[in-house]
Amino acid sequence: MAEAILQVRNLKKYFKTNSGMLHAVDDISFDVREGKTLGIVGESGCGKSTAGRTILRLLEHTSGQVIFDGVDITKLSGNKLRKVRKDMQIIFQDPFSSLDPKKTISQTISEPIRVNRILTDKKQVEERVLELMKTVGLAERLINSYPHELDGGRRQRIGIARALAVLPKLIVCDEPVSALDVSIQAQILNLLKELQNKMNLTYIFITHDLSVVNHFSDDIAVMYLGSIVEKAPAEELFNNPLHPYTRALLSAIPVPDLRHKRERISLKGEVVSPINLPDECRFANRCFECEARCRRGIPPLLEVSPDHFVACVHHTPPEAAGRAAGEALA
Amino acid sequence: MGDHTAKLILDVKNLVVRYETEDGIVHAINGIDLQLGYRETLGLVGETGAGKTTAALAMLRLVPDPPGVVECERLTIDGRDILNMPSAKMDDVRGKDISMVFQDPMTALNPVFTVGEQIAESLQIHEHLDKRDAMKRAREMLELVGIPGSRAGDYPHEFSGGMKQRVVIAIALACNPKLLIADEPTTALDVTIQAQVLELMTTLKEKYDTSMIMITHDLGIVAEVCDVVAVMYAGHIVEQGTLEDVFNRTKHPYTEGLFNSLPNIYNRTAMLKPIKGLMSDPTDPPPGCPFEPRCEYALAECKTRNPDLVPAGPTHKVACLAYEQEGFHIKRRI
Amino acid sequence: MEKDLKKMPTPAASSTESASLSTTQARLVSKTFKKRSTWASVWRQLRKNKGAIAGLVLLIIIIGVALAAPIIFDYNTDIIQNNIRERRQPPSADHWFGTDEMGRDIFARVCYGARYSLAVGVVAVLFALVFGVTFGAAAGYIGGAFENIMMRLCDILSSIPSVLMAIAVVSALGKSTLNLMIAVGVASTAPFIRVARAAVLTVRNEEYIEAARAIAVPEWKIVVTHILPNSLSPIIVQATLRVGSAIISAAQLSFLGLGVPAPAPEWGSMLSAGRIFIRDHSYMTLFPGLAIMVTVLSLNLIGDGLRDALDPRLKS
Numbered sequence: 001m002a003e004a005i006l007q008v009r010n011l012k013k014y015f016k017t018n019s020g021m022l023h024a025v026d027d028i029s030f031d032v033r034e035g036k037t038l039g040i041v042g043e044s045g046c047g048k049s050t051a052g053r054t055i056l057r058l059l060e061h062t063s064g065q066v067i068f069d070g071v072d073i074t075k076l077s078g079n080k081l082r083k084v085r086k087d088m089q090i091i092f093q094d095p096f097s098s099l100d101p102k103k104t105i106s107q108t109i110s111e112p113i114r115v116n117r118i119l120t121d122k123k124q125v126e127e128r129v130l131e132l133m134k135t136v137g138l139a140e141r142l143i144n145s146y147p148h149e150l151d152g153g154r155r156q157r158i159g160i161a162r163a164l165a166v167l168p169k170l171i172v173c174d175e176p177v178s179a180l181d182v183s184i185q186a187q188i189l190n191l192l193k194e195l196q197n198k199m200n201l202t203y204i205f206i207t208h209d210l211s212v213v214n215h216f217s218d219d220i221a222v223m224y225l226g227s228i229v230e231k232a233p234a235e236e237l238f239n240n241p242l243h244p245y246t247r248a249l250l251s252a253i254p255v256p257d258l259r260h261k262r263e264r265i266s267l268k269g270e271v272v273s274p275i276n277l278p279d280e281c282r283f284a285n286r287c288f289e290c291e292a293r294c295r296r297g298i299p300p301l302l303e304v305s306p307d308h309f310v311a312c313v314h315h316t317p318p319e320a321a322g323r324a325a326g327e328a329l330a
Numbered sequence: 331m332g333d334h335t336a337k338l339i340l341d342v343k344n345l346v347v348r349y350e351t352e353d354g355i356v357h358a359i360n361g362i363d364l365q366l367g368y369r370e371t372l373g374l375v376g377e378t379g380a381g382k383t384t385a386a387l388a389m390l391r392l393v394p395d396p397p398g399v400v401e402c403e404r405l406t407i408d409g410r411d412i413l414n415m416p417s418a419k420m421d422d423v424r425g426k427d428i429s430m431v432f433q434d435p436m437t438a439l440n441p442v443f444t445v446g447e448q449i450a451e452s453l454q455i456h457e458h459l460d461k462r463d464a465m466k467r468a469r470e471m472l473e474l475v476g477i478p479g480s481r482a483g484d485y486p487h488e489f490s491g492g493m494k495q496r497v498v499i500a501i502a503l504a505c506n507p508k509l510l511i512a513d514e515p516t517t518a519l520d521v522t523i524q525a526q527v528l529e530l531m532t533t534l535k536e537k538y539d540t541s542m543i544m545i546t547h548d549l550g551i552v553a554e555v556c557d558v559v560a561v562m563y564a565g566h567i568v569e570q571g572t573l574e575d576v577f578n579r580t581k582h583p584y585t586e587g588l589f590n591s592l593p594n595i596y597n598r599t600a601m602l603k604p605i606k607g608l609m610s611d612p613t614d615p616p617p618g619c620p621f622e623p624r625c626e627y628a629l630a631e632c633k634t635r636n637p638d639l640v641p642a643g644p645t646h647k648v649a650c651l652a653y654e655q656e657g658f659h660i661k662r663r664i
Numbered sequence: 665m666e667k668d669l670k671k672m673p674t675p676a677a678s679s680t681e682s683a684s685l686s687t688t689q690a691r692l693v694s695k696t697f698k699k700r701s702t703w704a705s706v707w708r709q710l711r712k713n714k715g716a717i718a719g720l721v722l723l724i725i726i727i728g729v730a731l732a733a734p735i736i737f738d739y740n741t742d743i744i745q746n747n748i749r750e751r752r753q754p755p756s757a758d759h760w761f762g763t764d765e766m767g768r769d770i771f772a773r774v775c776y777g778a779r780y781s782l783a784v785g786v787v788a789v790l791f792a793l794v795f796g797v798t799f800g801a802a803a804g805y806i807g808g809a810f811e812n813i814m815m816r817l818c819d820i821l822s823s824i825p826s827v828l829m830a831i832a833v834v835s836a837l838g839k840s841t842l843n844l845m846i847a848v849g850v851a852s853t854a855p856f857i858r859v860a861r862a863a864v865l866t867v868r869n870e871e872y873i874e875a876a877r878a879i880a881v882p883e884w885k886i887v888v889t890h891i892l893p894n895s896l897s898p899i900i901v902q903a904t905l906r907v908g909s910a911i912i913s914a915a916q917l918s919f920l921g922l923g924v925p926a927p928a929p930e931w932g933s934m935l936s937a938g939r940i941f942i943r944d945h946s947y948m949t950l951f952p953g954l955a956i957m958v959t960v961l962s963l964n965l966i967g968d969g970l971r972d973a974l975d976p977r978l979k980s
Contacts, residue, residue, distance in 0.1 A: 043520035112879035181377040186591035186604035215593030252525035254550025
């Protein structure tokens with residue numbers, strides 16, 4: 001098993017709002033293995049993007065640790081932080097707002113090289129830009145084009161080239177394909193996969209699309225209202241989903257295949273606002289298996305079988321279940 | 331497309347729409363035929379720029395003119411000639427006989443009126459109900475889409491995205507239309523909410539015997555709600571047939587490409603096979619088959635000849651020259 | 665660095681577009697593929713706007729007149745020298761716009777006056793631009809208490825009538841052309857603070873700003889290279905329109921006797937001098953008044969045209 005390059009421990013990110021504390025990311029912990037992909041999946045407002053940005057310190061965390069390559073980066077500042085930033089990059093969802101409309105492709109891709117003084121010679125910078133463009137599949141003739149002259153797929157390639165320019169080890173991909181058409185989406189997913197294999201990149205892949213995350217990730221964490229409710233290797237999560245939310249989410253994906261007819265679990269209601277949450281299972285209000293004990297405290301994320309973690313009172317690890325049974329007997 | 335002798339709710343022949351702009355003529359729709367039987371659901375599938383939404387707008391005579399120019403041989407809805415209808419009469423038909431659900435529920439509702447008033451408005455105009463009766467029906471419609479009738483006095487901003495889309499559906503169905511056109515109705519919604527809304531639409535459609543055109547880019551949604559499918563590419567229909575025809579007996583290379591681009595949820599290791607390149611510029615379409623520049627089966631004559639939509643089975647049609655060769659077939663990944 | 669770069673291979677697959685040039689030819693590439701600047705596209709948009717082009721032609725003529733005036737006319741003999749024998753003559757072949765109460769040629773004075781009006785307008789707006797944009801952009805970018813204080817100051821500044829404000833400034837600093845510029849500039853600062861702050865606020869939350877932060881671009885550099893260039897359009901429009909109103913303010917002050925000191929041919933003071941003769945010798949006020957109107961109109965036409973050309977919502 002590969003070493004964990006990133007360890008997130010009890011990370012919290014709260015926002016102050018007029019109506020109270022907004023728990024955007026509420027105590028999440030996970031490891032990301034080097035050269036692998038962790039998928040974070042959840043619906044809008046579950047805190048997945050906030051988590052990604054907090055890990056990169058684009059947002060300041062409220063508490064917890066983010067250990068990258070053995071260093072807790074939440075404590076870094078100044079030059080040390082800038083150095084770490086070179087190792088951790090981000091690819092954004094919206095290829096239209098993530099590129100400066102006043103800069104040409106070459107200016108956008110060369111900016112990280114110039115700013116971080118990776119190369120200083122003008123000719124070398126330009127050669128490097130062309131090399132990066134080739135890597136992500138952009139034709140050289142586009143070098144002086146502006147973003148508005150290009151389509152979404154090409155723009156997303158520019159975003160990828162900009163992230164690669166600093167030779168990062170970890171890339172947070174925040175919904176990198178959800179703004180693109182299916183045929184273009186597949187091109188970008190294949191490109192990301194190929195780059196991972198060639199450059200031994202580690203990805204955190206944030207998305208709402210379960211079929212994409214399934215295709216792309218080695219491990220998957222499912223988020224609901226700021227917390228991770230289930231975490232397992234992709235294969236295991238799809239074959240043996242345990243948390244009621246994961247099961248409902250899986251059953252809700254429309255599958256373009258007439259041969260598999262599936263049982264649909266429909267969820268009632270909608271996600272509640274993450275402000276001033278009660279001290280109970282986050283999913284209790286919409287859960288079809290909710291019982292009285294679900295309302296007593298937040299269930300912790302526990303390992304129920306090797307590498308499979310669930311936060312649900314209906315699924316407790318074997319030894320804890322045994323202990324509970326023992327207590328009941330006594 | 332069903333039995334040709336039966337009456338059709340929608341009959342479109344040779345619809346052409348182009349936008350004449352300063353930068354050139356955008357060929358949005360290049361001669362499409364569509365027929366839809368009563369109580370059927372048609373899935374209109376395609377990517378951005380395929381002309382799906384323009385087709386729907388043309389059917390409602392809502393293409394902005396200028397710059398839009400609509401040409402059509404025949405356009406009837408429920409046996410009535412829409413093409414030559416006076417515009418005053420057309421206002422009567424829209425909202426009553428045909429209604430539309432748009433992609434973005436956030437902008438489809440007027441923020442200064444309560445949702446009840448907005449549902450009642452269409453009832454007052456089309457069904458000539460007085461205000462009290464209209465409000466009563468509005469509350470019933472809300473209950474029908476799963477919102478308590480007591481919320482009729484609330485304003486749109488007090489509802490979440492999924493609830494707003496339910497309100498939009500309630501408005502669309504208030505006058506019991508014969509044809510409902512839904513333009514990407516769930517694209518702005520989360521998966522679990524999408525499932526709720528799709529389920530609601532299918533139930534209501536069956537309850538009221540409404541025919542439906544579902545415009546979407548998501549083949550999964552098509553598989554779930556549609557009976558017949560038309561695949562659009564660059565303003566052409568390239569493949570058309572029943573759900574089974576298009577999904578299980580795929581014929582057109584573009585449809586194949588769409589399927590091969592999708593991650594397979596049952597086989598996570600399967601490599602994606604994207605369609606190469608991009609859709610051609612609609613101001614400068616290729617002279618031959620529109621898909622030729624991206625097609626891996628393209629023949630020499632595809633560059634010069636635009637294929638017609640020809641029968642490929644009892645209910646199945648495809649527009650591809652490769653089938654003129656003996657024994658040609660495509661390779662679906664699944 | 666060399667070693668780092670070797671880690672990265674040069675893959676060619678997966679590309680959907682053929683890259684045909686080798687990196688040894690790279691140096692030529694950026695020159696071969698010409699850069700189309702955004703200003704070229706703004707000019708293309710502007711050219712379609714007939715009003716803006718008319719405004720531009722007028723303004724160029726006015727600037728031409730202002731530049732040529734000292735060559736054609738001699739300041740001492742043609743502009744300020746009294747000629748009592750020829751006073752208050754109506755327009756004629758000798759004096760196109762007539763003469764004033766001192767017998768000076770009004771045509772020459774109006775032409776020469778363009779120099780004062782344009783200079784005051786442009787310098788005052790530059791003053792307002794520099795201060796307004798600096799404080800407005802800082803308020804928008806820094807936010808918090810600083811923004812609050814800046815915006816309240818801005819509210820106070822704009823609640824004082826601008827002429828009153830300018831009168832106060834001129835009275836405090838004394839009467840001179842430079843002080844007139846400063847007075848008008850101070851009175852025009854508030855709108856620039858507002859516009860700059862609003863522009864920066866919309867740009868600040870764009871994802872490309874976050875992207876720049878992720879690649880470790882220092883904050884000051886983000887402001888200079890990303891935020892300011894993208895906030896420029898509304899500021900440019902504002903500046904163009906403000907030059908017009910600055911010219912009017914300057915004329916107002918001169919009319920009140922607080923502007924450019926006599927006997928300089930400022931349009932506002934010419935209006936003021938002519939006003940007592942307006943019943944019998946209306947040409948004495950008509951021509952300076954027309955000059956002000958045409959100048960301000962040309963600037964407003966250009967400003968409106970620029971607004972349309974720069975507004976991304978109107979672009980396809």
